[in-house]
Amino acid sequence: MDLEERKKRILILEDNPGIQNLYREILGRHSYETAVFDDINSAIDSLKKEKFDLIILDLQLPGQDGLNFFEQLKTLNIDAPPVVVCTGLASVENAVEAMKKGASDFITKPFTMDTLLSSVERNIRIDEISKKITEIEMIRSILELNKIIISITEIEELCTSIIDLVYNIVRPDVALLYIKDNDTGRFFLRRTKGTASEFNPSINLSFDHNSNNDIFNRISENLFEVKLFGKKDIVGILRFYSREKIYDDRDLHFLSVFGTLIGIALENASLIQQLQESYISAIRSLVNSLEAKDVYTKNHSEQVAYYAVAIGKALGMDSASLESLRNAAYLHDIGKLGIKDEIILKKSFLTEEEREIIKKHPLITREILKPLRIKKEEMEACLYHHERYNGDGYPEGLAGEKIPLMARILAVADSLSAMISERPYRKKMEIKDAIKELRTNAGKQFDEKIVNVLIDVIENLKEAE
């Protein structure tokens, strides 16, 4: 049956048999279905089982306070229909009180047929429109949220965005995000939002998902959880704690759709991370084999990473940036894999033509790293580590601060490492001579600030020895 054609159902809570009949008569004649009750408990029982489009509530029920009905309605956890209260002229104050508790409208006895019908029609229509608006908004917000979620492939960033988004939408007192650890199969708390002090952040959630595959699980009156399903299995759990808020069908419907999207995004991010880790470790072993071929460059990238990270620390970089700097230091010369051994391993000076070939290695590095989807700053550090501060470098001839900071750091660390290592065509330099050389080239080949930082770092290391 078309929704528009379905008869609207009205629950009537009224004790007076004469008025009960009046309702049945007027509303029945206008194609409404009615269910009449004379006490709150049986009306509430009926609301648990059946769906109604409107409630008409007489506030003067013998032996009962009609206002109590609102308290009981709240505890039902249903998408409650609008309530029109009906009251005698003498008790309009009660009607005002009822409006404060959530009634949508009120009519006073004695009422005319027109008054009753117009209130009923108006309130049903308003409720339908507001539901439609909320549904459209819900679909729109889910699509918007999905766009955000699928654009994030870095798992830590994804966790932060998920907890921020669901906290802002669901508005609990506390939101907790648990992620499954694939090694142990247990769920560990990864992010919280709100006052989470009463929840142990180191809790291990052992979860028997075979016994319960419902997306929702109400753990206690105030705590419920949403399981985040990946393609096959549960990958995470969101828990919400609220002292007062009661979640209705729409909230739960929203979370069931959004929870599925989150689960898939989490699973994808974790797969990408695993792929990336294995790709990075494969590339690192390639770097090792590349360096192992040549006794003169053995452990070069290790040494570059050591000095680059020391400079980064002295500049106050955060741990994520230091990690990027370390990765870039390991990967920066990987492009040399694409250049013939006879040039790379040549023991005498290079010809002009050979130098031009060598200059291609940052571009080859970029091609090798492209499928890795490494961070932009890591890629740029590798690509521009042979740029010079005065613009005389390669591959693009960038100058000054246009050269990304990490690339300027790598340039200094790379040169220092090359100078203090033995080369086929020269002996290794003493560190003091290498520093002199860096100083001479500060402001020309190198960023002077970074040279000064490196010199401080070396001085401090010497003092520490």
Ligand SMILES: [Fe+2]
């Ligand atoms: Fe290089």
